Amino acid sequence: MDTKKVAHELVELLGGADNVVSATHCATRLRIVLNDDDKPNKEEIEELEGVKGVFKASGQYQVIFGTGLVNKVYAEFAQLTGVGSKDTDGGEKQVDHAQAAKKKMNPLARIARTLSNIFVPIIPAIVASGLLMGLLGMMQAFELVPPDSPWILFLDMFSSAAFIILPILIGFSAAKEFGANPYLGAVLGGIMTHPALLNPWTLADAEPETIQFIGMNVDLLGYQGTVIPILLVVYIMSKIERGVRKVVPNAIDLLVTPFVTVILTGFIAMLFVGPLGTLIGNGLTWSLDYIYNTAGLFAGLIFGGLYSTIVITGVHHSFHAIEAALIADFGVNFLLPIWAMANVAQGGAGLAVFFLTKNPKIKEIAIPASFSAFLGITEPVIFGINLRFMRPFIGAAIGGALGGAYVVFTNVVTNAYGLTGIPMFAIVAPFGMANIINYAIGILIAAGGAFVATWILGLKEDAEKKK
Known part of the structure; x- marks a missing residue:
């Protein structure tokens, strides 16, 4: 595709270069802060070549292009709009993107984004510690080395350091x-x-x-x-x-x-x-623990069904802080498996859309977006597919609720945060084979339930978009 042409058309549909305050990109999305959010033509942007979805969240107008392609489009977009370039006074035209986005958020979303910005950079350290704890646990459980082995000493040091x-x-x-x-x-x-x-x-x-x-x-x-x-x-x-x-x-x-x-x-x-x-x-974590142990299956049903709706608001970014506190107080994270069920359910609903839609562009997007959800990245399938037609989003909520109820009922836990979907097996494994099997069954229930629910609900497509 001609990325320069796509970038030029995107700038025009966003209301022109003067409407662009700042821009950046993540692994899949071009994220833009605009002066006037009413100027963009969402329907026409969705029809641009390479665009897999458009949505507004966290104070930003976000256009999904997918891995690799988003980098190329951003490079052309930056040249056309001047974001990041020096102006004639020697300053930067691009203001701090994070601060520009925050100014357009409501107070709750702003707090959530702040917590996300604090805890996301720490995720690699937490995941590494979780995996090291799993390795230590397996060596002790299967008696691969003597209890007084230097291996035990060193792995205990390596795995606990990040939390200390x-x-x-x-x-x-x-x-x-x-x-x-x-x-x-x-x-x-x-x-x-x-x-x-x-x-x-x-x-x-x-x-x-x-x-x-x-x-x-x-x-x-x-x-x-x-x-x-x-x-x-x-x-x-x-x-x-x-x-x-x-x-x-x-x-x-x-x-x-x-x-x-x-x-x-x-x-x-x-x-x-x-x-x-x-x-x-302590009050926060013990309250969550009480709800988890008292409400049980019902808590998983509610949290699993509502999580994707919370994702749309951006408030889910604050959950990393809560999960880190749970690990610190109890040594386990019982919330992440529930979030994982909601995420894979979005993938199951996206697969159902692939079989139900007559729109070739939607079919083209549905498979990679759904696979992305199974790897823990849900924005492409939520905003590019399921929320676009609403019924698949409802189907995904049903699947997430069923999967969430199952993982709570079977006490599936992890020892870290930051990973969901298939990669989460790495931080589920340290708690034994039963934990792994129940997590796998939960994925099948969530994704399968979402697929069936979406199939039953059907897909109401705009006649013009079918053409």
Whole structure:
């Protein structure tokens, strides 16, 4: 295809280059922030060569091209609109894309996007730790090496490290997101996991030492593996750093600002915010655990059926924080298998659309979009296929609910977050063969249920689009 021609037509259908504020792309989508969201001609954009779907979410107008092709289209699009290019005054025409997108979100979506930006970069560390825990578990379960083997010692170190220093990882990432010095964020994480504090990650039954400080009883308890406390602390740190920098002369900023920021935030963290954040975090995770164990199958039915609807709003980006907290408190993530059922159900519904549609372009999109959902990437099939006709989206919700109910009923869990669909087998495996088999059965129920439900509901296509 002529990517230059497609990019030129896309710019025109978006309302012209002047309507484009900023643009970027991910693995499959061109993501654009516009001045006026009412100008784009959605129907005509959907008919462009190579376009697999169009939707508006998270403050961005998103056009799905698919892996590889999106890079080529973006390169032409950037030249035509000037995003990322230098203007005549030596500045960048492209403003910070993430900030531009955030300005167009509602407050709830903005919070969700912020949490996503903090936790997504940490996913590789969490997944690696989960897989290492699985390897350690298999070596111990099958007695592949003696219990006192150096293999056990090293793998235990490698697998637990990410969770022990989780506040440092979150501190660095959160500080970047909040516009503060990321290294100061890491320092605050280091303070909260200092060796002088009792490590609850490895010494869960031990009692921390209590000291008297300015008339207050302070427990010397560390925050290894916690999530909420460091998020609150770094947010406060970003405000303090910004406020101090406003009043400190530039000549001594490098000396004074970090010193004042760390000492003030450090005391606030240890005396107030840390204990409060722990209470909030524990309350959240224990509440979810109570719902999971009490509502059981019904909880899976509701969460599995509604998850894809939550994806449309963008609020699902905040779930990484909750899942990280679950792993820290209980050692397992029981939410991710439910989300996985909703995702593969979208793929099952997309496959049904392939057989039901008479539109050759929809057929062309349906197979790769559905396969993408089985690998955990659902945007192409949700926005390019299922939500476009609505009935398949409803069919997918039914499949997700059935699959979600099954994985909750059979207690399917993982030890990480960030992977769904077929790749999630890697973080399901550490909990044994029964966990693997039940996860596989859940996939079949979710995808099969969505396929059948979509087939029964049928497909109502626009007569003109059939032609």
